[in-house]
Amino acid sequence: MNERRTPAVAPAALDDIDRALINALQGDFPLAQRPFADVGARLGLAEEEVLARLQRLLDARVLTRFGPMFQIERIGGAFCLAAMSVPDATFDRVAAQVNDFPEVAHNYRRGHALNMWFVLATERPDGIADCARRIETATGLPVFLFPKEREYFVEMKLEA
Structure with missing residues (x-):
């Protein structure tokens, strides 16, 4: 997959x-x-x-991003995990539409009824719901939001 x-x-x-x-x-x-x-x-x-x-x-997309990690809530913004149920026949088109939003990061296909998972990052907490609505309008599909309930700090380093 x-x-x-x-x-x-x-x-x-x-x-x-x-x-x-x-x-x-x-x-x-x-x-x-x-x-x-x-x-x-x-x-x-x-x-x-x-x-x-x-x-x-x-x-070459060996690295998809290089930059600092911020605790966006401390500067007034928000992160939120989001998911969609996207028909296989339109998955690539919908993924491209979703990825066109600058607020979207880490978009992955999963083997689940909710088969597209991504993270929304916005400058203001109310930007999450606004971005989800704009994605729904663009794709015609509902976006399910999963705000974090607790934060864990894990330093993850991957050996190349």
């Missing part, structure tokens, strides 16, 4: 340097004027090579 946000592409070949870079970018990212130069120095790479490799990994 395809659980990717974008259409399948040929897997990118990773070398040992790519793997080391991915591992180095997970946690302890330097807060410095030139953080990519600092990461490069730890790996024996020039800043330009770090940036070029990171961009290649993003372009």
